[in-house]
Amino acid sequence: MSHLTTPVGATRAPTGAAPLGLGAPGFGHPLLATAEWAELLRCPPGTLHWAVLNVSDGPGARPDPYCLPAAARLRETGVRVLGHLDLRRGARPYAELVSDAHRYLEWYKVDGFWLxxxxxxxxxxxxxxRTTATLRALSDGGHLVLGHGSHPYPGYAECADQLVTFAGRWADYRWSQVAEWTADHPPQRFCHLVHSVPRTHLEEALRIARWQGAGTVYVTDRRATGAAGAVGDAWESLPxxxxACVSRIGTGVSE
Structure with missing residues (x-):
């Protein structure tokens, strides 16, 4: 069933509560991805909701001299910088997560976390x-994004500011369905990440995001080249x- 069809008994996800914005889920290290980080600084105010800082599969073993200034410059524009923490589908020890969170906060002054x-x-x-409550306390109410990649059990909506309810390829996204329970929440609670989107389908992808009630999106023509189910490398470089994507964000592409 396509995104344009609402199942019997379902309610269409809420739209219009806030403009659609961008999230940058995984650009490379600022030393290697200088163009990507520079482009984030050029985004019009309010267009970019947050960007994820991943130093070395986490905060690294010591402060990185390139990451702190890159994060600081972005934060000066009003954009949240989120530290990358890998939950490993629930297998990551709590103590490791808290330790990494402390380093992110101390070394890079992050505004929250991408889980x-x-x-x-x-x-x-x-x-x-338990983990998100601790992270929120440590970061003084910082912004938390749970990177599920698909619709989780509804109770997770209580744990974070945003849930990533889709992360995958365009061929799947264009025929995806939104879970009925998401209609009980405003768009700013949800994020969609879509790769392998042809230029000719950019506006359609943004229209789907709005229709399904997502408040934050990242759309790219880059493809995932990692192991099955691993899509992170699709987000490492600019589409x-x-x-064109930035210019269409917040403009309300017609239904």
Whole structure:
């Protein structure tokens, strides 16, 4: 069933509560991805909701001299910088996560955390709730994004500011369905990440995001080249149509 069809008994996801914005989920290290980080600084105010800082699969073993100034420059524009923490689908030890969070906060002054590979099932909900409560306290109410990649058990909506309810390829996204329970929440609670989107389908992809009630999106023509199910490398470089994407964000592409 396509995104344009609402199942019987379902409610269309809420739209219009806030403009659609961009999230940058995984650009490379600022030393290697200088063009990407520079482009983020050029985004019009309010267009970019947040950018993820991943120093070395986390904060690294010591402060990185290139990451602190890159994060600081972006924060000066009013954009949140989120530290990357890998939950490993619920298998990451709590103590490791807290230790990495402390380093991110001390070394890079992050505004919150991107919790990659977040679990989706109810069995991991109590542990995730404990982790996010701790991270929120450590970061003084920082912004938390749970990177599920698909619709999780509804209880996860209580744990974070945003849930990534889609992360994958355009061929799947264009026929995807939104979970009915998401209609109980405003668009700013959800994020969609879509790769392998042809330039000719950019506006359609943004229209789907709005229709399904996402408040933050990242759309790219880059393709995932990693192992099955690993899409992170698709976000490492700018899409070929970056300027076109930025210009269409917040403009309300017609339904």
């Amino acid at each position: 990659d590979r977040a679990p989706t099932g109810p069995v991991h909900l109590p542990a995730t709730r 070929g149509y970056w300027d």
